[in-house]
Amino acid sequence: MLLEKIQIVIADDMEAHRRRLERIIHSDKNLELVGSAKSGYEAIAFAAIKKPSIVLMDIEMESQMAGINAAAEINKISPTTKIIMLTIHQDNNIVFAAFQTGIVDYLIKSAPKEEILEAIYSATNNQSPIRPIIAEKIRQEFARIKTSEDHLSQSFKVISNLTQSELEVLKLLCNGLKRKEIADIRTVEIETIKKQINSLLKKFGKSSTKEIVKKVNELKLFDMIKDIS
Incomplete structure (x- = not known):
């Protein structure tokens, strides 16, 4: 006692x-x-x-x-x-x-x-x-951080290889704009925007713009990209 x-x-x-x-x-x-x-x-x-x-x-x-x-x-x-x-x-x-x-x-x-x-x-x-349930969550969090860092590094490499026009198109895509709207804002033909989007898809290794936007937002790249003029 x-x-x-x-x-x-x-x-x-x-x-x-x-x-x-x-x-x-x-x-x-x-x-x-x-x-x-x-x-x-x-x-x-x-x-x-x-x-x-x-x-x-x-x-x-x-x-x-x-x-x-x-x-x-x-x-x-x-x-x-x-x-x-x-x-x-x-x-x-x-x-x-x-x-x-x-x-x-x-x-x-x-x-x-x-x-x-x-x-x-x-x-x-x-x-x-440190209970097993907590230890497992810690392991999961470290794995998530490592994966996130790898994806972030990879995405920065892609962005560094974008042209200024592609970067501007990416910014507008992340703002939720459609191809026609982007063409109007940039005062170019929609075919030009389609070519730039196809280039973005190839450089990011994605099959749709939704995948690119999702990846950019998940990694919070949008907060950095939107300030680039």
Whole structure:
């Protein structure tokens, strides 16, 4: 038994989930529930007043990112408090946004009692693991970044080989204009635009202008291209 109990605040807008967590905490004589919040705002208030060891935090409460916003605030006002996210969300962007606030662990809300208790003790001892689900997301993110960098490098090489006219046509395509509209704006025959678009398709290695525009937008090249005169 610990000399001092681990003080815990839970935050979840669904009563059934709060009650389950309360039962889990009450089942362990080393744990003490010091606050049960129904919103991110309440979680911040409990953390400010109670300075708990652990906060078990849901993400989506009064707003979709309430738990993440609350975690960021709690880490400012009570930096020694360890925050464990307990949520249904597995979206990569949400997971990374949560860890950027300084949380120490991320569990799916349906995790068994034993896993939740283990997470609490690990966080208390500064030994929170990188869980397989998180490790896999990190691997996926590194792979995505590597692929994105490769595509970006390749696209820059293509753009560097475009003529000024082709670049202007590409800019107009990215702005959603059709071939006839582009011809009118550039005061040239539509056949000239067709030839320039065919050249773009060949240089980008694509079979349609939609593919080129999609690639440019995904890599955010449009933001750079639109400023080129």
